[in-house]
Amino acid sequence: MNILVFLIYPALLACLFIGTKFAGKQTYHENPLGNAQTKAVCALLSVCIILHHLSQKAAAQLAAKDPGRLALEPFRNIGYLFVAYFFFCSGFGLYKSFSSKPDYLKGFLPRHLMPLILTFLITDCLFQYARISRKAVAFPANTYSWFVFVLMLFYIVFYLCCRFLGKHALTGIIICSLLFCILCRCTYTQSYWYNSISAFPLGVFFAKQEASLLVKMRKKYPVNLVLCFLLTIALIFLADSEMRIYHFFGGSISFDLACDIRTLLQLLAALVFPVLISMLSLKLQIHNKVLSFLGSMTLETYLVHVFFVEIFCKRFIGSYNPFFYIKNPVLYLLAVIILTMPVAFLIKKLREKLAPVILKDDDAAWAAKILKSAALIICAVVLLAVAYFSITSHMTTSKLKASMEAYKNEYETFVDVDGKQISAYVTGEGEHTFLLLGDSTDPAASMLLRPFAEHLSKYGKVIVPDAFGSGYSDSTNQPRTSENLAYEMHAVADALNDGKPVILFSCVTSGIYATTYLNTYPDDVEGLIGYDMITSAISKSYYDEPTLTDEQIYYAAKCSLERGRLFSQLLKATGFIRMELVTYNEAFTKDVMKDHIDKIDEMFIAKYTNPESVQTQAHMITDARHLSDFTLPTDLPVLMMSTNGANYDPTRRQIKMLQKLVTNEERHTTKLITGYSLSIYYQPRPILEPVSQFMKTQYH
Numbered sequence: 001m002n003i004l005v006f007l008i009y010p011a012l013l014a015c016l017f018i019g020t021k022f023a024g025k026q027t028y029h030e031n032p033l034g035n036a037q038t039k040a041v042c043a044l045l046s047v048c049i050i051l052h053h054l055s056q057k058a059a060a061q062l063a064a065k066d067p068g069r070l071a072l073e074p075f076r077n078i079g080y081l082f083v084a085y086f087f088f089c090s091g092f093g094l095y096k097s098f099s100s101k102p103d104y105l106k107g108f109l110p111r112h113l114m115p116l117i118l119t120f121l122i123t124d125c126l127f128q129y130a131r132i133s134r135k136a137v138a139f140p141a142n143t144y145s146w147f148v149f150v151l152m153l154f155y156i157v158f159y160l161c162c163r164f165l166g167k168h169a170l171t172g173i174i175i176c177s178l179l180f181c182i183l184c185r186c187t188y189t190q191s192y193w194y195n196s197i198s199a200f201p202l203g204v205f206f207a208k209q210e211a212s213l214l215v216k217m218r219k220k221y222p223v224n225l226v227l228c229f230l231l232t233i234a235l236i237f238l239a240d241s242e243m244r245i246y247h248f249f250g251g252s253i254s255f256d257l258a259c260d261i262r263t264l265l266q267l268l269a270a271l272v273f274p275v276l277i278s279m280l281s282l283k284l285q286i287h288n289k290v291l292s293f294l295g296s297m298t299l300e301t302y303l304v305h306v307f308f309v310e311i312f313c314k315r316f317i318g319s320y321n322p323f324f325y326i327k328n329p330v331l332y333l334l335a336v337i338i339l340t341m342p343v344a345f346l347i348k349k350l351r352e353k354l355a356p357v358i359l360k361d362d363d364a365a366w367a368a369k370i371l372k373s374a375a376l377i378i379c380a381v382v383l384l385a386v387a388y389f390s391i392t393s394h395m396t397t398s399k400l401k402a403s404m405e406a407y408k409n410e411y412e413t414f415v416d417v418d419g420k421q422i423s424a425y426v427t428g429e430g431e432h433t434f435l436l437l438g439d440s441t442d443p444a445a446s447m448l449l450r451p452f453a454e455h456l457s458k459y460g461k462v463i464v465p466d467a468f469g470s471g472y473s474d475s476t477n478q479p480r481t482s483e484n485l486a487y488e489m490h491a492v493a494d495a496l497n498d499g500k501p502v503i504l505f506s507c508v509t510s511g512i513y514a515t516t517y518l519n520t521y522p523d524d525v526e527g528l529i530g531y532d533m534i535t536s537a538i539s540k541s542y543y544d545e546p547t548l549t550d551e552q553i554y555y556a557a558k559c560s561l562e563r564g565r566l567f568s569q570l571l572k573a574t575g576f577i578r579m580e581l582v583t584y585n586e587a588f589t590k591d592v593m594k595d596h597i598d599k600i601d602e603m604f605i606a607k608y609t610n611p612e613s614v615q616t617q618a619h620m621i622t623d624a625r626h627l628s629d630f631t632l633p634t635d636l637p638v639l640m641m642s643t644n645g646a647n648y649d650p651t652r653r654q655i656k657m658l659q660k661l662v663t664n665e666e667r668h669t670t671k672l673i674t675g676y677s678l679s680i681y682y683q684p685r686p687i688l689e690p691v692s693q694f695m696k697t698q699y700h
Contacts, residue, residue: 004330005071008051015044019288028218032281033210038089039295040286041277045082046298050305050336052079053144057313058329059547068329077240083147084196084270085277086298090151091173091203094158099207108159113152116299118351120148123303130311130323143317144306146193148299153180154200170208174201181267185260188562195266199274206278217279228276235272239265243549255551300344300351307343308336389575393605396578400602407599408472412446415465415495417488423472424465424492425450428457432526432699435493435502436464437510439677440616443607444471447600448681449507451591455684456505459695463502465492469612471603480615482623486517490524503527503637508677509534512620515627522633527698530640530658531687532677537657539624550622558618565609577605587682632661637698638668641690645676669694 055072062069098104127141161172184194246258311323326332412423425446438445446464453462468476493502506514511533571577642655662668671690
């Protein structure tokens with residue numbers, strides 16, 4: 001039945017050719033970029049965008065040779081081209097109206113932004129409703145709504161450039177487009193945010209030079225058409241995969257550079273593709289009732305179809321349980337398209353009812369006044385808040401420098417590792433020594449895990465090291481791979497435990513380099529305890545995508561984590577980061593760190609999402625892949641605890657994944673305990689009880 005998905009091609013051709021008017025030999029349609037033609041093309045491309053998103057889901061959900069996946073595969077990597085034509089039409093239409101209407105800029109922003117905002121808010125409510133039922137509220141709830149934000153931004157750019165730059169408006173728009181691309185790249189924004197934006201200034205250019213350009217396009221039309229077509233195909237092929245570019249250079253360039261080259265090629269393709277469509281429009285005028293209907297609600301179609309794409313896919317918003325998973329690609333495709341059209345139509349009608357009320361029947365003065373007043377008030381409040389929080393936060397940091405240094409001298413022990421210092425908290429004594437490894441996101445494990453270490457010390461000596469870049473440890477330029485982390489942690493244990501074996505105690509993501517430690521130094525490990533410990537199988541179930549290479553996985557993870565780091569740096573600079581510490585501090589109000597909460601705050605501000613932590617987490621997925629063959633040594637005492645908070649998803653029961661690692665039931669124990677991953681900081685009892693039993697049965 002999956003073979004029926006191939007029917008999408010004759011269906012698209014039917015939409016294209018039914019009602020199409022072909023220009024005769026050496027004759028051309030007079031208005032290839034007219035409103036009716038561009039709307040019809042946008043309608044057709046809006047369907048292609050639906051197929052693009054469905055193809056991405058098919059690639060993640062179906063086997064490589066599944067007919068349903070193969071039918072949709074051509075759409076998977078060319079979605080940016082379809083969006084590029086939308087940007088092209090926006091730039092073209094705006095400038096045509098600006099050049100033909102003397103008062104066009106009067107009330108421009110309210111008149112153009114309000115319909116976008118209304119459509120976005122209405123469609124976002126659908127996503128929010130679904131997210132609420134999954135307890136995953138976010139704003140924007142629709143993760144595909146980036147297009148609306150970028151389009152609104154360039155409406156503002158167009159308005160400002162046309163109002164203040166006059167005849168140099170196009171130059172200003174081009175510069176703003178370049179700056180936007182640079183800003184997105186510097187902030188590690190995903191390429192789909194900007195890889196098609198080059199088409200917007202191209203549309204403005206076409207509108208400004210339409211007459212002369214059409215003359216040039218008609219001149220030697222067959223040659224121009226063939227060259228444009230071949231160039232488009234060549235750019236699509238070259239920009240299809242960053243791995244193709246990476247291998248083309250034989251790995252002599254960095255993968256980051258290969259990704260940048262791919263984005264640049266996509267920006268060039270986004271320039272050529274609208275030109276190709278315009279060339280074709282000189283000969284083909286497409287028009288029928290279906291395209292007319294769809295062309296009147298392309299924005300609504302774009303925003304609402306992804307709601308159905310997500311609720312019928314295997315994983316809602318990437319990582320949550322499905323709502324109603326439709327495995328068969330034919331039914332999936334039909335369900336998305338059939339439900340999208342009427343809902344998009346209803347949203348369009350609702351928007352058309354609301355917009356005149358807000359804009360007072362096209363008089364935008366009232367809406368403009370409201371928007372300006374709101375903008376001024378918001379800006380004033382934000383500036384005052386930033387000034388207050390930034391000044392007070394930096395003053396607090398300055399006042400605490402002396403006490404931070406005093407804590408370091410009193411409680412921290414330092415070990416030299418290859419010329420750099422790693423800090424650690426050491427407590428307790430006894431026959432056995434625990435090497436307590438914090439989660440890779442811990443800004444200072446030696447401080448955050450100190451309360452738990454004090455409780456654990458009744459069973460032996462406890463060493464809690466801070467990885468390079470966190471806590472009081474030095475920074476490092478060494479790659480944060482599991483191999484390097486295991487080597488550094490082993491050096492700390494060797495120095496502070498006189499070379500004797502340790503019991504590894506791994507928390508969450510440190511499970512990956514704890515496993516590497518065990519593989520690399522088996523004779524120096526006398527036991528393994530894992531607390532919500534991430535293993536290769538667990539990492540794969542949450543983060544991995546088998547079709548991607550190690551380089552692609554690492555790059556995607558790094559970009560995502562770098563965005564979080566940059567946002568944290570912004571919060572740190574403005575002082576707003578202290579607002580995140582209220583809940584964070586509650587964990588330490590009743591234990592040994594209750595008199596040092598202010599120092600924990602400072603360490604959080606200074607070291608949270610530090611570059612080393614970002615690298616560690618980015619390497620974690622690819623490092624986990626290399627541990628897929630790991631098995632627990634039969635004679636090694638092992639306790640693996642998993643909290644019920646980490647087992648809420650029935651499709652990813654972590655406790656079952658841990659149980660699969662057991663090779664000796666007498667020496668290996670798995671335990672489901674009450675709590676969450678963060679419980680180790682403030683609720684030690686449920687964790688210590690299995691540890692106590694483990695120590696009694698395995699070491700006495």
